[in-house]
Amino acid sequence: MTVPTTSQYTPPHAEALDALRTRFDEIEQKSGARAIGVAVYDTETRLTFHRNGDRWFHAASTIKVAILVGVYASIHHGWLLPQSRLHVRNRFFGAVDGSPFRVLADRDANSEVHSAIGKMMRVSELARHMIATSSNLATNLLLDLVGLDTVQRSLDELSIDGIDIRRGVEDEHAFEQGINNRVTADGLAQLLRLIAEERAFSPSLSRDMLDILHAQEFKQGIPARLPRAVRVAHKTGDISTVAHDAGVVYPEGRKPYVIAVLTEWSPSDSGRSATIADVSHAVYDLLTSVGGGRG
Amino acid sequence: MGESFRFPLSVVDGVRLEKPLRDALLPGRIIYDENGHARRLPRYFYEIPSWEQAMKVQLSPNFALWEFIQTDVREAAPLRGFPRYIPCAITLLAASLERFREAVGTFVHIAANGGYRSPRHALSINATPHCWGTAVNIYRIGDVYLDDRESIERYAALARQLLPGAWTRPFGNTRGQTDDHLHLDLGFVLSMPRGAPEAHLGFSAERRAV
Numbered sequence: 001m002t003v004p005t006t007s008q009y010t011p012p013h014a015e016a017l018d019a020l021r022t023r024f025d026e027i028e029q030k031s032g033a034r035a036i037g038v039a040v041y042d043t044e045t046r047l048t049f050h051r052n053g054d055r056w057f058h059a060a061s062t063i064k065v066a067i068l069v070g071v072y073a074s075i076h077h078g079w080l081l082p083q084s085r086l087h088v089r090n091r092f093f094g095a096v097d098g099s100p101f102r103v104l105a106d107r108d109a110n111s112e113v114h115s116a117i118g119k120m121m122r123v124s125e126l127a128r129h130m131i132a133t134s135s136n137l138a139t140n141l142l143l144d145l146v147g148l149d150t151v152q153r154s155l156d157e158l159s160i161d162g163i164d165i166r167r168g169v170e171d172e173h174a175f176e177q178g179i180n181n182r183v184t185a186d187g188l189a190q191l192l193r194l195i196a197e198e199r200a201f202s203p204s205l206s207r208d209m210l211d212i213l214h215a216q217e218f219k220q221g222i223p224a225r226l227p228r229a230v231r232v233a234h235k236t237g238d239i240s241t242v243a244h245d246a247g248v249v250y251p252e253g254r255k256p257y258v259i260a261v262l263t264e265w266s267p268s269d270s271g272r273s274a275t276i277a278d279v280s281h282a283v284y285d286l287l288t289s290v291g292g293g294r295g
Numbered sequence: 296m297g298e299s300f301r302f303p304l305s306v307v308d309g310v311r312l313e314k315p316l317r318d319a320l321l322p323g324r325i326i327y328d329e330n331g332h333a334r335r336l337p338r339y340f341y342e343i344p345s346w347e348q349a350m351k352v353q354l355s356p357n358f359a360l361w362e363f364i365q366t367d368v369r370e371a372a373p374l375r376g377f378p379r380y381i382p383c384a385i386t387l388l389a390a391s392l393e394r395f396r397e398a399v400g401t402f403v404h405i406a407a408n409g410g411y412r413s414p415r416h417a418l419s420i421n422a423t424p425h426c427w428g429t430a431v432n433i434y435r436i437g438d439v440y441l442d443d444r445e446s447i448e449r450y451a452a453l454a455r456q457l458l459p460g461a462w463t464r465p466f467g468n469t470r471g472q473t474d475d476h477l478h479l480d481l482g483f484v485l486s487m488p489r490g491a492p493e494a495h496l497g498f499s500a501e502r503r504a505v
Contacts, residue, residue: 084368087407090442091475100468118434118476120367120407145368 009254011045012286023282024051031275037262039189040283043196044255047287050186054162057262059181060237061134062188062244065213066163066181069191069200070151071127071142072209076201080146082124082208088116092140095167095174103137103170110135124208131235132215140168158194162187188246188260196233196248196256213247220273221245222259225281227252241265243272245280251288259283303352304341304360306383308492319371319415320380326414328422329471334483336414337427339491340380349379354389357396357403363389363410363428370408371415381411382428384486391458391481392431398457399450401437406476409434422483430480432473442475454479 012020028036037052074080090102105114110133113121126142129135143151151165162184167174174180191200195213198206213233222245223232234247246260261276309322323338343349349361363385366375374380396403408418409432412425424430433450434441441447444466451463454477464471464478 080368085407087367087369089406089475100474117440118404118406120365123368 009044009287011042011047016286017049020049020282020286021051024279027275027278027282031263031271031278032265032269033272033275034264034266035262036264036275036279037185037260038279038283039185039260040257040287041189041193042255042257042287043193044257044287047257049283052262053186053189054184055262056162056164056182056184057244057264058239058242059163059165059183060239060242060244061139061169062183062235062237062246062262063163063165063169063181064130064134064139064237065188065191065235065246066151066155066165066183067139067143067146068127068131068209068212069158069195070146070154071123072201072205073154073157074146074150075123076205080123082122082127084123085120086123086126086141086145088113088119088121088137088141090114090117090137092144092168092171094171095179096171096177097173099173101171101173103140107170108136109133110138113137113141128212128215131212132217134218134236136169140170143168155191158191158200160187160191160194163191183244183262185246185260185262188244188262189258192246192248192258192260196258210248216247221276222247222249222261222280224273224277226284230284238272240267243276245276249280249284251284254288257283257287302386303348304343306488306491307340307342307380309338309340309380311492312380315373316380319373319413321414324414326422326426332422334422335485336422337382337384337485339383339487341383341385343377343379343381345377354386355393355396358389358392360385362405363431365405365407365410366412366416367407369417371413374413374415382426382486383488383491384481384484385411385428386488387484387486388429388431388481391461392479394457395454395479398453399436402435403433404435406432406434408432409476424480424483427483427485429482429484430478432476432478434476441477444474447473447477450477451479 037055039053040049091100094101110129113129113135126138129138155163164182166179194200195206195209200206210233216234218236221236222234229252231250232247237244242264244262248256248258250256261279309320321336324336325333328334352360411428414426419426439446447466462480464473468474
């Protein structure tokens with residue numbers, strides 16, 4: 001990929017951004033989504049764009065990006081090494097009253113971590129499973145190791161607003177009590193921007209986190225309608241009432257942009273991934289087409 | 296193991312180890328169990344020079360040394376490398392487990408952090424026989440994962456029957472109970488094999504001979 005030293009891209013005109021907003025309104029209306037939140041930051045033109053950017057959504061699995069950052073903060077501070085080994089044990093304590101719970105294997109997208117129960121896995125392996133296949137067991141193991149406080153402090157250290165972590169995943173009792181992790185599109189975009197610009201702790205650790213995000217296996221959202229050559233480092237999140245995708249998009253011939261697309265739905269609604277893909281495609285078109293982002 | 300067999304690990308006096316290791320092992324020190332009872336930690340340890348050696352040394356026909364030293368990042372840093380140290384009572388535990396292994400007739404899997412762990416291991420909140428090298432957490436026997444009442448209680452009963460004096464943690468999900476492994480221990484056993492230095496008695500072996 002060639003990155004121009006003098007950018008041929010300029011921020012889109014106000015009319016183009018208005019057209020994008022209109023396009024998002026149409027996508028929202030057509031899809032039947034209850035709400036769509038979008039945040040974009042273009043590292044090429046420094047354009048920022050928000051639509052419901054400060055609206056809070058249930059985080060679903062996008063909270064795993066924050067946990068990834070908490071893990072790498074621990075590595076940065078010397079408390080952990082990527083190759084540190086961790087006992088794979090399926091037993092966690094709930095956020096409400098500390099009662100134990102397990103991550104059910106048949107509700108988890110990843111079986112590899114479950115098959116290692118009783119043994120040990122490396123922190124870097126667990127981090128990859130947490131992001132690439134959204135392993136809930138890996139997520140809770142890593143969160144249990146570094147702690148909620150460390151994750152929240154790491155976000156504070158990076159001056160990230162808009163990510164509120166309160167518990168691990170699959171904590172049904174906490175869910176019933178309304179204790180949930182929350183994110184805004186702006187919050188996720190801020191965090192991914194720091195990683196994309198290699199300013200999250202160190203360039204090396206940022207690149208490590210990007211490598212993990214590049215390993216994402218669920219590609220029905222942001223990447224689905226983009227050209228094949230476009231690489232995307234991202235994390236999805238999906239439960240009955242929300243579907244999200246947030247990541248860093250690397251178009252050919254220009255610097256990357258960050259995009260977070262958060263959507264809320266009725267449990268019976270369909271077409272969630274297609275909606276995220278439509279939003280992603282509209283942003284890609286704007287930032288890479290002549291008369292949009294190209295000067 | 297024929298007549299010529301010699302146990303390949305040397306015994307070391309923990310109080311003579313370097314300070315970071317002493318601070319992690321706390322040799323001969325008193326710590327307290329969950330009931331507030333004082334327990335004296337082991338002072339004599341086998342020295343394990345390398346992971347390769349741990350893989351090679353059989354403590355019993357079916358249990359190798361490495362199975363008892365798998366600790367994760369929660370173990371004290373000086374004990375995550377080599378040489379590593381393990382209380383001498385580990386051989387008694389292995390012999391007991393061998394009896395159990397013969398009775399169940401299949402593989403017995405010891406969990407990570409479920410063999411020896413030091414008193415500085417993050418999971419060693421109170422004195423636990425894991426710090427004496429006399430406890431194991433078994434998470435799987437053959438193809439059976441011990442994660443329900445039926446399997447845990449069945450094998451716990453068998454262990455107590457086979458190993459008089461052994462203790463098993465009761466099934467349950469509250470403090471002091473277990474629901475995802477079988478905890479089996481021989482208590483706070485101190486072992487001082489022949490060949491161990493005798494400095495702790497206040498006089499040397501040579502002086503006693505005089």
